[in-house]
Amino acid sequence: MNSIQGISFLDLVDRYGTPLYVYDADIIKRQVDRLNNAFHVPHLGIHFACKALNNINILKLLREWGCGLDTVSIQEIWLGLEAGYKASEIIYTPNCVGVDEIEMAIKLGVQVNIDHIETLEYIGSHYPDTKICIRINPHVMAGGNEKISVGHIDSKFGISIYQMPLVLRLVQALKLKINGLHMHTGSDILDPGVFTLASEILFDAARKFPDLEFIDFGSGLKVPYKVDDVSTDVEELGELLSKSFNEFCKEYGRELKLYFEPGKFLVSQSGYFLVKTNVIKQTPSTVFAGVDSGLNHLIRPMFYGSYHSIENISNETGRPRIYNVVGYICETDTFASNRAISEIHPGDILCFKNAGAYCYSMSSNYNSRFRPAEVLIHNSKDYLIRKRETMDDLLRNQIIADL
Numbered sequence: 583m584n585s586i587q588g589i590s591f592l593d594l595v596d597r598y599g600t601p602l603y604v605y606d607a608d609i610i611k612r613q614v615d616r617l618n619n620a621f622h623v624p625h626l627g628i629h630f631a632c633k634a635l636n637n638i639n640i641l642k643l644l645r646e647w648g649c650g651l652d653t654v655s656i657q658e659i660w661l662g663l664e665a666g667y668k669a670s671e672i673i674y675t676p677n678c679v680g681v682d683e684i685e686m687a688i689k690l691g692v693q694v695n696i697d698h699i700e701t702l703e704y705i706g707s708h709y710p711d712t713k714i715c716i717r718i719n720p721h722v723m724a725g726g727n728e729k730i731s732v733g734h735i736d737s738k739f740g741i742s743i744y745q746m747p748l749v750l751r752l753v754q755a756l757k758l759k760i761n762g763l764h765m766h767t768g769s770d771i772l773d774p775g776v777f778t779l780a781s782e783i784l785f786d787a788a789r790k791f792p793d794l795e796f797i798d799f800g801s802g803l804k805v806p807y808k809v810d811d812v813s814t815d816v817e818e819l820g821e822l823l824s825k826s827f828n829e830f831c832k833e834y835g836r837e838l839k840l841y842f843e844p845g846k847f848l849v850s851q852s853g854y855f856l857v858k859t860n861v862i863k864q865t866p867s868t869v870f871a872g873v874d875s876g877l878n879h880l881i882r883p884m885f886y887g888s889y890h891s892i893e894n895i896s897n898e899t900g901r902p903r904i905y906n907v908v909g910y911i912c913e914t915d916t917f918a919s920n921r922a923i924s925e926i927h928p929g930d931i932l933c934f935k936n937a938g939a940y941c942y943s944m945s946s947n948y949n950s951r952f953r954p955a956e957v958l959i960h961n962s963k964d965y966l967i968r969k970r971e972t973m974d975d976l977l978r979n980q981i982i983a984d985l
């Protein structure tokens with residue numbers, strides 16, 4: 583793999599330098615189409631979880647392709663509005679934020695999704711005309727690792743399904759306008775049975791809310807990271823869930839909208855991260871390939887033990903050797919251990935796959951390094967969509983005090 587839409591990675595590196603994030607718009611569009619085609623319901627709403635990738639150009643394309651936006655902070659809402667989304671196309675699902683931020687979101691007119699009973703009570707009594715969605719915690723254990731499993735009983739997310747009687751008393755007493763129910767149980771969900779199980783729990787809760795307009799199944803759709811990796815069969819999920827959803831709507835007496843809010847599914851596979859090898863360092867036990875990046879630019883392997891496939895695109899047909907690919911940061915920042923990669927020499931360009939979701943968006947300036955540039959390939963043309971940072975960015979908010 584050394585090019586996208588006819589544009590060579592090495593050519594992009596010559597023009598934009600490294601480290602460099604590159605996104606293939608065709609792959610994002612393919613994933614949007616796949617999801618749309620998988621579901622057979624009267625109204626499917628796909629809200630892109632922009633925490634995964636927040637470049638405004640990509641947000642714009644996704645809107646053109648019919649997506650709304652899933653946001654978790656007021657800043658993500660502002661970004662969405664900046665990208666041209668109407669407030670009505672944005673869902674805001676905060677967790678543990680102050681009520682002042684939620685009030686700002688309500689004033690902007692976005693759909694708020696509340697996951698805390700006291701907040702529900704406050705919003706219901708101060709904003710009686712606001713339609714509110716409730717995030718339910720169905721107490722289902724799901725997700726690829728502990729940090730991204732959020733629907734279990736010890737999780738801080740959602741209102742416990744066991745607290746529904748209390749929620750219902752509140753809804754009736756304050757005449758709250760509950761127009762949606764939501765759940766999101768985790769990311770990288772291995773077992774599709776989780777969606778079926780959790781959807782039954784949601785349907786059961788939904789029967790008690792007569793004014794719903796939508797049910798939001800969150801996300802957690804798993805994409806492959808390795809050859810032969812397990813991934814969510816969205817076509818199968820679409821068949822199963824469309825059937826049970828349509829049956830539920832019939833029983834409910836109204837056509838509801840079915841919402842999903844994928845991050846990884848839409849953008850993970852569209853992204854490539856290109857880095858340059860600085861050194862090959864042989865120690866008594868290991869051959870390290872040290873590159874011009876680190877946990878400051880792509881933290882997923884160090885934070886979650888995530889796997890990103892790595893290819894040496896400067897020597898694709900070279901003899902495979904075993905490497906630990908590491909960064910240049912002042913603490914252990916291992917991208918990959920004991921990985922067979924075509925022989926690497928200093929100066930070679932390595933390409934990390936699945937770099938579209940939670941890679942740039944989780945980057946930092948640790949070690950006072952600049953964040954990389956981002957390039958988008960669309961209609962066989964490359965566009966620089968974010969400049970590489972400079973010293974100005976590191977100094978921008980620092981104030982030289984008169985000490």
Ligand code: LLP
Pocket residue numbers: 631634652675730766768769770800801802803843844845846847882886939940
């Ligand atoms: N909806 C809500 C309420 C969420 O919290 C998330 C992700 C999503 C949707 C999108 O989930 P996805 O389709 O991307 O699985 N940084 C981690 C993933 C954290 C996910 C946080 N919430 C990673 O790199 O694996």
